[in-house]
Amino acid sequence: IKKIGVLTSGGDSPGMNAAIRSVVRTCAYHNIECIGIYRGYQGMIEGDFKEMGPRSVNNIVNKGGTILKSARSKEFMTKEGRQKAHQNLVSAGVDALVVIGGDGSFTGAEVFNEEYGFPVMGIPGTIDNDIFGTSHTLGYDTALNTVVECIDKIRDTASSHNRLFFVEVMGRDAGHIALNAGIGAGAEEILIPEEDLGLDRLLESLQKSKASGKSSSIVVVAEGEKMGKNVFQLKDYIEEHLPEYDIRVSVLGHMQRGGSPSCYDRVLASRLGVKAVESLLEGKTNFMVGVLADKIELTPLEQAIKGHSEIDRELLRVSDIMST
Numbered sequence: 001i002k003k004i005g006v007l008t009s010g011g012d013s014p015g016m017n018a019a020i021r022s023v024v025r026t027c028a029y030h031n032i033e034c035i036g037i038y039r040g041y042q043g044m045i046e047g048d049f050k051e052m053g054p055r056s057v058n059n060i061v062n063k064g065g066t067i068l069k070s071a072r073s074k075e076f077m078t079k080e081g082r083q084k085a086h087q088n089l090v091s092a093g094v095d096a097l098v099v100i101g102g103d104g105s106f107t108g109a110e111v112f113n114e115e116y117g118f119p120v121m122g123i124p125g126t127i128d129n130d131i132f133g134t135s136h137t138l139g140y141d142t143a144l145n146t147v148v149e150c151i152d153k154i155r156d157t158a159s160s161h162n163r164l165f166f167v168e169v170m171g172r173d174a175g176h177i178a179l180n181a182g183i184g185a186g187a188e189e190i191l192i193p194e195e196d197l198g199l200d201r202l203l204e205s206l207q208k209s210k211a212s213g214k215s216s217s218i219v220v221v222a223e224g225e226k227m228g229k230n231v232f233q234l235k236d237y238i239e240e241h242l243p244e245y246d247i248r249v250s251v252l253g254h255m256q257r258g259g260s261p262s263c264y265d266r267v268l269a270s271r272l273g274v275k276a277v278e279s280l281l282e283g284k285t286n287f288m289v290g291v292l293a294d295k296i297e298l299t300p301l302e303q304a305i306k307g308h309s310e311i312d313r314e315l316l317r318v319s320d321i322m323s324t
């Protein structure tokens with residue numbers, strides 16, 4: 001392998017820049033050329049490439065977003081799109097790829113590898129933490145800190161006005177952000193797709209909390225929560241059944257995807273970038289590099305995509321006890 005291409009794809013996440021920097025500098029360290037591919041797979045199809053040396057990634061370790069930009073390419077889902085992308089890589093002399101993204105991006109990498117035998121290595125980059133084979137995805141830790149900071153602020157106003165707040169957080173179909181940030185921010189209840197609390201139990205719990213002397217409360221709701229109601233409908237339902245509550249909704253939205261990465265995400269990005277490049281140089285392909293019990297490990301891409309990143313059910317119990 002003489003030249004490695006690196007791209008970021010799917011929803012951006014804090015730490016992607018630190019990972020790009022790590023891939024570029026590890027290539028330079030091993031005297032391998034590195035090509036940055038803009039806008040994920042879309043840039044691969046359009047040949048939007050730029051040579052990257054160690055100085056082209058100065059001053060980005062602390063920056064949110066991705067300097068290579070990101071996209072969710074529909075064209076790459078077609079055979080024709082992937083063929084164009086392959087031709088572009090071959091004419092640019094790129095002979096291996098590092099893909100920084102989530103499961104959609106890994107699916108693209110796997111199909112590409114299957115069709116062309118092209119060496120690929122994945123680095124998990126998503127705030128959702130929904131990838132099997134890693135305890136942490138890049139950006140997850142930063143997003144948790146962002147959410148906790150926001151809920152701390154909401155708590156101030158909730159307490160001043162004796163209000164109940166429903167705070168919706170991201171995570172797609174996974175409840176990792178809601179569960180962990182909820183405990184960190186001292187939420188009364190945490191509603192996640194992996195555990196159906198049920199509307200009756202929610203009502204009961206809120207009634208109990210009022211009776212126990214709490215004057216304000218925070219309920220964290222994962223966006224993928226499946227009780228059949230969105231966060232606004234949930235508010236209406238509770239208001240109707242517990243009129244004693246004055247309720248507001250706050251949807252945190254895309255602010256959770258931005259901001260300077262935490263130290264944890266920067267260190268993780270640096271470690272994953274080194275391992276991704278060195279694994280390709282050792283002839284490994286079709287894997288994702290991840291962190292398990294603080295060790296950097298390889299997981300076959302197929303497992304990373306299809307496996308389930310389970311939530312820690314003990315955390316649900318901890319949350320219950322904390323809201324006593």
Ligand code: F6P
Nearest residue numbers: 011102126127128170171172257
């Ligand atoms: O996967 C990251 C994520 O932020 C999810 O939490 C959310 O469901 C989705 O992306 C939002 O996607 P978009 O940025 O396309 O609105």
